[in-house]
Amino acid sequence: MSTAVLSVRGLSKTYVQRKGLFGAVKETHAVRNVSFDVGRGEILGLVGESGSGKTTVGRMAMRLLEATSGQVVLSGTDITVYSHARLRSVRRKMQLIFQDPSASLNPRQTIGRILRTPLALRGIDNDQDILETLALVGMSPDILNRKPAMFSGGQRQRLSIARALLMQPELLVADEAVSALDVCVQAQVVNLFVDLRDRLGLSILFIGHDLAVVGVVSDRVGVMYRGVLVEVARTADLFRRPRHPYTAQLLAAAPRHGAPLPPEPASSQFSQASGGCVFAPLCSHMTSECLNRQPDLSEVGPAHQSACLRTELQLSGV
Numbered sequence: 105m106s107t108a109v110l111s112v113r114g115l116s117k118t119y120v121q122r123k124g125l126f127g128a129v130k131e132t133h134a135v136r137n138v139s140f141d142v143g144r145g146e147i148l149g150l151v152g153e154s155g156s157g158k159t160t161v162g163r164m165a166m167r168l169l170e171a172t173s174g175q176v177v178l179s180g181t182d183i184t185v186y187s188h189a190r191l192r193s194v195r196r197k198m199q200l201i202f203q204d205p206s207a208s209l210n211p212r213q214t215i216g217r218i219l220r221t222p223l224a225l226r227g228i229d230n231d232q233d234i235l236e237t238l239a240l241v242g243m244s245p246d247i248l249n250r251k252p253a254m255f256s257g258g259q260r261q262r263l264s265i266a267r268a269l270l271m272q273p274e275l276l277v278a279d280e281a282v283s284a285l286d287v288c289v290q291a292q293v294v295n296l297f298v299d300l301r302d303r304l305g306l307s308i309l310f311i312g313h314d315l316a317v318v319g320v321v322s323d324r325v326g327v328m329y330r331g332v333l334v335e336v337a338r339t340a341d342l343f344r345r346p347r348h349p350y351t352a353q354l355l356a357a358a359p360r361h362g363a364p365l366p367p368e369p370a371s372s373q374f375s376q377a378s379g380g381c382v383f384a385p386l387c388s389h390m391t392s393e394c395l396n397r398q399p400d401l402s403e404v405g406p407a408h409q410s411a412c413l414r415t416e417l418q419l420s421g422v
Contacts, residue, residue, distance in 0.1 A: 106140035107175075109274050109307040110276070115139070115174035117331075134222050135331045137403070138174070142275065145305040147297065149339070151315050151354075157331040158311050161256045165309065167191055167199050169269030179274060194284060196225065199268035203280035205260040208267055209252040215263060216248030222270040233270060241266045242294060242305070258289035262296065269300070272314050276308045283312060296320045315354050324407070327351045330382040331353075333401060337408040347410035349387045381413065389414045 115268055117135040122128070136158040152158045164170035165176055167183060183194060202208060209218055217232045234328045241262040245268045250258055261281065268276060274374070278297065278309045282290040298321055300306050312318045318325055319339050326336040327350065335348040346352040380395040387394065401409040 107144055109144050109179055110142040110163070110165060110309065111140075111177040112165055113139045113175040113177070115161060115176070116172045116308070117160055117164060118172045119167070133331050135171075137400070138328075138331075138333045138400070140326055140333065140336060142307045142309055143323075145301060146324070147301055147322045149306040149309055149325040150309060150311045150328060151313065151318040152328035152349075155314060155330070156328040158313075158328045159279055160331075161310060162200075162279050162311050166200060167290035168200070186195055196222075197274045199271055199273040201261075201265055201268060201276060201277055201281045201282055201324060203376070205257070205264035206252065208264045211252050214249050214251055215239070218252075219248070219267055219270060222267060223273070232301045234266075236303055237266045237269050240269065240300070241347040242292075243314075256289075258285050258293060261285065264369055265293075265296065265300075269304075272376075274307060276306055276357070277311070278308060281310070282317060283314065291318060297321055317359075327354065330381050332398065332409045332411065334383065335409065336401065337405075337420040341405065341408050347404045347408065347415050348412050349361060349389060349414075350383045353386075381411075 115135055115138045116133070119132045119134060121130045121132070123130070138157075138161055140148065150158045150161065160169060164174070165170045166246075167176065171184070175182060177183070178194060178197060181194070184190065186194070216231075216234070218235075219283065221231070223287070225231060231248070234248070238245050238247070243259065243262055247255075252263070255263065264275075276297075281297075282293045286295060293315060297308055297310065301308060308320050310318060315325075319342075322339050324336065325339050325342050327334050327342075327348065329350045335342065335346065335351045337347075342351065343355065346355055379398060381390075381398050384390045384394040391413070397413065399411045399413050401411045402415070403416050404410045
């Protein structure tokens with residue numbers, strides 16, 4: 105893999121709540137010890153169900169949400185220690201694509217004014233870059249005097265991508281960027297992300313809950329479950345031979361049109377509280393050791409990592 109544009113190491117996010125002035129303190133581990141790289145010109149998919157922590161990871165990677173612990177390195181520079189004032193100097197290198205494009209498109213402004221804002225931040229006062237970028241995302245150049253409400257959801261998402269590209273970023277973080285779109289429009293926007301990777305050499309962290317969609321767009325896929333990154337592999341390898349039981353269960357559910365996994369039993373809280381594997385209560389391969397230790401990601405094949413005690417034992421020959 106080429107030099108990483110984004111490296112996160114040991115990212116964790118813990119929320120602390122206290123019941124009353126002298127009540128017991130409750131800790132909720134939203135993300136636990138997540139590490140991965142996004143290579144230059146690579147799309148890394150991050151997939152998981154609602155509440156898995158994938159969006160939290162994306163926001164911590166951009167320093168939009170402060171991590172409890174861990175490190176974020178952007179193009180070789182550790183930005184974890186940057187003050188908010190100093191972060192402004194690197195903000196243009198990281199751009200977030202929201203699920204709802206309205207988050208980045210002011211409904212009161214024309215498209216021309218919206219797209220001129222990032223150019224103003226770069227000190228540019230002409231529309232040439234805007235016209236070229238609109239063509240890049242498949243939009244007509246004669247729309248600058250219209251407002252966002254005049255466009256479909258897919259078109260608005262293309263415009264929000266254009267706005268991000270005008271900042272000339274090194275990294276895009278697409279957070280459920282196609283989940284609100286119709287299926288046919290999803291495919292068009294997914295193809296756009298792939299085209300931007302190929303034509304611009306962009307690095308993209310593509311976050312989603314639909315494994316099929318994430319698999320189409322991504323060079324590699326990371327799978328999250330209850331705040332833990334349980335498997336990372338090249339897309340074809342992951343689909344052909346998943347090594348973590350949760351990934352295998354996701355793939356098995358996919359042909360049933362995204363059928364939900366069975367509800368978590370009450371005993372699932374035991375494994376989390378005791379430091380055990382987060383997936384142990386739902387795993388058919390669970391052993392007593394699984395209830396006592398959450399395994400780290402370990403190499404199970406070329407560019408393939410899994411966080412499973414069963415896999416560890418197989419590799420050690422036990």
